[in-house]
Amino acid sequence: MTMSKKLSPQYNPKDVEDRIYRMWEQSGFFNPDVCVRKKATTKNAGVFSMVLPPPNVTGTLHLGHAFETTLQDIMVRFHRMRGERTLWIPGTDHAAIATQAKVEDMLYKKEGKTRHDLGREEFLKRVERFAQESRDTIVHQIKKMGASLDWSREAYTLDEKLNLAVRTAFVRMYKAGLIYHGSRMINWDPRLKTVISDDEIEWKEERTEFYYLQYGPFVIGTARPETKFGDKYVVMHPNDRRYAKYAHGQKIELEWINGPITATIIKDRAIDMAFGTGVMTITPWHDTTDFDIAERHHLDKEQVIDYDGKLLPIAGEFAGIHIKKARTMIVEKLKMKGLLVRTDTDYTHRIATNSRGGGVIEPQLKEQWFVAVNKEFRMPHSKITSIKKGQHITLKGIMLHVVKSKQVEIMPKRFEKTYVHWVNNLHDWCISRQLWYGHRIPVWYRSTDTHGKRNGKTCVGIRPPQGKGWEQDPDTLDTWFSSGMWTFSTLGWPHATPDLKNYHPTSVIAPGYEILQLWVSRIILMSGYLLGDIPFRRVYFHGIVRDKDGRKFSKSSGNGIDPLEVIASCGTDALRMSMTVGIGPGSDVRFDMDKVKAYRNFTNKLWNIGRFILLHHVEREKAADKVNFSPKQKKDLRELATLVKKVTKHLDAFAFHHAAELLYHYTWHTFADKIIEETKPQLTGGDPGKRAQAAVFLLEIYATLLKLLHPFMPFVTEEIWSRLPGAGTRKKKNLLIVEQWPK
C-alpha cells in the first residue's frame, strides 16, 4: 500500500522523463557492448543497426524530427527488447552551405560584415561556434524525445575521423577516374558565390515579359534579353519549311543590340518548331540546352555574365551593370533601335533559386569537380549479389542494381519508382563548392600562373604533399559527399574496425521521402563503390509533418512549433503516440495539439491502471507464485497472446500505426473497460485467496502491456515498471528497456 500513496491521480511527465532518461544513460543499455557485458543480449545474438539521419547544425529541431525520431526509436526499442544487439548511432551534419549561409546572414545583420571582412580562418571560427551551439541544442532535443541512441558513438560529419573517410573516398574515386575536374554547365549562385548541385535548386514560378526581337530576317523570342549580346548563332529545325531557304552554316549580316554582327545559321533537331517562331538564338555559356547545341556543332562559347551577376565587356555600354537592372535598359535600347517587335506581358516561367539561401541561379560554364556516374570502371571488390569483383559497371548501374534486385528494399514500395526514375536521369554530380565551411578538397597545386590557371603539378592525396609551393584547392566538398558516407564512416571506415564488421550493412534507414535523391541515393552510390556493399537492407520513408491546416512548417510562415513546448505541456509519450497512431507509412501528417492531448489522456489512463493494480498489490503478496486461472481468465490470456502476436507482426512489418492502435484499443477498451471492471467484484470481495488470485491475473496482463507499449511510450512504461512488484514467473527485475519482448 505504501507505494501507491506516492502515485498521484494524474501522471506528471515532468517529474519522470528527465530522471528516467538519465537512468537509461547511466545503465549503458543504449550501447550494445554494454548490453552484452550486462547480459541483456549475447555476443552471438542477431544485429539490428541504424544510423540517425544527422540533423543539420543550423538551429533547432522541428516536429518533423520528432516524428522521425519516434519511428526510429520504436524500431530500436523493439529490437533491443527482442534481445538483438541493437545499435543506433547519433550525430549531426555540418550542412556546409546551409550553415555557412546562416552564419553569414547573422554576421551581416548583427555586425554589418561579410565573411571576407573576417577572413577564412576567423569566419570559420564563428561558424564552428555556431555549429557547436546548435549541436548542443539538437542533442538536448533528441534526448527529450526519449531516443535510445548510443551517445558514446556520436559523430559529426566534420570530425577528424570522418574527414579521413572523406579524403580517402575522394582519393580512391579520383584514382579510379570516377572523380574528375572539368568544365561543364553548372548552377552558379551569384549571391553566395558558389556552385550548387541540381538537387539543391528550388524552382519558383515568375511572371515576366516575353519579348519578340528582330534578329536579321528572323524574329526570336526571349524572356531574358540581357543575355543576348553574345548570340551570334541562330538555330532552327532542319525540317522547318518556313526556313528552308537558309542553309546550315550560312552567314548573315544583321544589326544587333550594340551594332552590326555576323550571325551563323545552325540547323538542329532540338528546336521545337511549334514554339514561338521556331527560331532561336543561343547563349551557350549560360544555358544547358544552348550549350549542348553548341557542343554538337563546335560553336564558340562566350561568357556574358560574370560571377557577381554583372555584365561583361561583351555587353558594351552595359558592361558592369547587374543583370537585374540591365534588362529594362536593354529593352529600352532595343525599342529605340526598332528591334523590339512586340512584348507579351503574361508570360510565366520558372526560375531556379538556391534552396539553401534564395539566390537566383545563373547557369555558367565553369570548372568544377564532378563524380562521373555513367563512366564504366572495374569493380574493385564486391559483396553485392551478382556484381562481381573486376566486373565492368557504372555507379548508376550499382545504384539501380541493388534496388531492383531487392538487396535494398524501399518502403513504401511506391518510392522505388521515384528512385529508379531519378537514378536513370542522373547527371554527373558536381561535388565542389566555393564555400569555406566544409571538407577541404584534398588536392594540391604547384605553380599557378597569374590568371589562376594551373599549369603546374597537381597532387591528389589523403595527406598534403611534401615539398614547398603546394597550395590546397580552396574549395570544399558538397555536404552530401560526407553525409553520403554516414552509414559506414560512423562505423570507422576506412579502418576495418569491429563496429564496421559487426554492424554493417545497417538494418534500416528511416529518412523523410523528400531526401531520397539528396541523401539515400548518394549513400547507395558511395557505399556501393567504396565498400562494394549495400549501406542498409531497408529504407523506410516517412512523410512530412505539416501544420493543422496542411501547410509546411517554415520560418517564413511563422507556424513553427518547438517539440519541447509540446513535451512540456503533454509529455513525450503523448507526442510520440500522436505521431504514430493513424499515420500510414509514407503519408504526410497534420500536426494537431488535440491529438496530442488525446494521447496524454491515454498516458494518464495507463498510469491509473497501474495505480489501481498497485492499490491491490498487498493482496498479491499473500498469493502463491503460481495461481490457477479460471476458464474466463484463460480466455482473456489467450486473447492477450493473440494481441502480442499481432503487435509483433505489425512491428516486424513496419506497421507502427497498426501496432500502436491495437495496443491503445486493447489497453483502454478491453483491459480497463472490460477485464478490470469484471474483475473488480472478486478483487474487492471477501475471499482473500480470490482477491490475490485476481491481483495476480491483472498484473500478468498489465506487465505484458507495459512491455508492448514500451517502444511507443518509453517513459511512462519504464516509470510504472520500476514500481511494480515482480510479476508472475519473472525472477529478476530488469529495466523495462531490456526486458524480454513477450512471446
Next chain:
RNA sequence: GGGCGCUUAGCUCAGUGGUAGAGCGCUGCUUUUACACAGCAGAGGCCCAAGGUCCGAUCCCUUGAGCGCCCACCA
C-alpha cells in the same frame, strides 16, 4: 510534358473482396472507493463519379473529376 499520391462520419485520418473503423467534436446520463485527462449510453457515412470483373466491391480493372506532390533544358 511525364510520373506518383489522395478523395471513407462535422474535422483529422486508419482500413478490409462479404452487413463500415479510430481520435477529436457532438447528444444524454453518472462527481460509483484507479482515472472527469473518467465511466455508461447514443446520434452521425449512396466509403468522389460512371462503367467493368465477381455470387458479392469502399477495397480489383478502365475512364473521368477535384486536390496535392515529385520530375523535366521548351528558347
